Amino acid sequence: MIASAALACSAFAVAAAPIAAEAQSRRVLVCENTRKSGNTGTVIGAVAGGLLGNAVASKGVKTEGTVLGAGVGAVAGHQIAKKKAKKNCRYVYR
Template sequence: MRNRLIAALVFGCSSLALVAAPAPAEAKRVLVCKTVNVKKKANTGTVIGAVAGGVLGNQIAGNGARTEGTLLGAGVGAVAGHEIAKSNAKKKRRCHYEYR
């Protein structure tokens, strides 16, 4: 009888301790966005655009003006590649939710 009384008392005290324990504060869900490195992407676009523009300018230019066509095509391609890569990089954002 005594063992049952002690067991009931211990069980009752332990269940009261669980009920009285404070509940943890709820974490807030926060959206975190990370942008892509725009400068690195724009530089890559500049190089690719310059090479492609140079090749295209060389092919389009007449027989006597291949050097000028290559240089002009490389310049135009570099500017176009830079702008295209920069605008595409700004659109790409990596977002995820974090609990804080």
């Protein structure tokens, strides 16, 4: 009698465990158009940085100034666009 009661309780616990796990919802941060705005910011930053690097560099190192300015501008543009895109985020429960 005790063994059958223990078996019945354990079977109930095993059957109830997936239901309890499915009942928990997760809060997920959803951002819209983050990738698109990050890519746009990277391109705009690279172009602006390249132009600025070319203008600031001295005569003998124009190419290096352009490449370095484009790299720094791309990173800065991406970070700025990513920060602005986070304003379009919201939490949803899944």
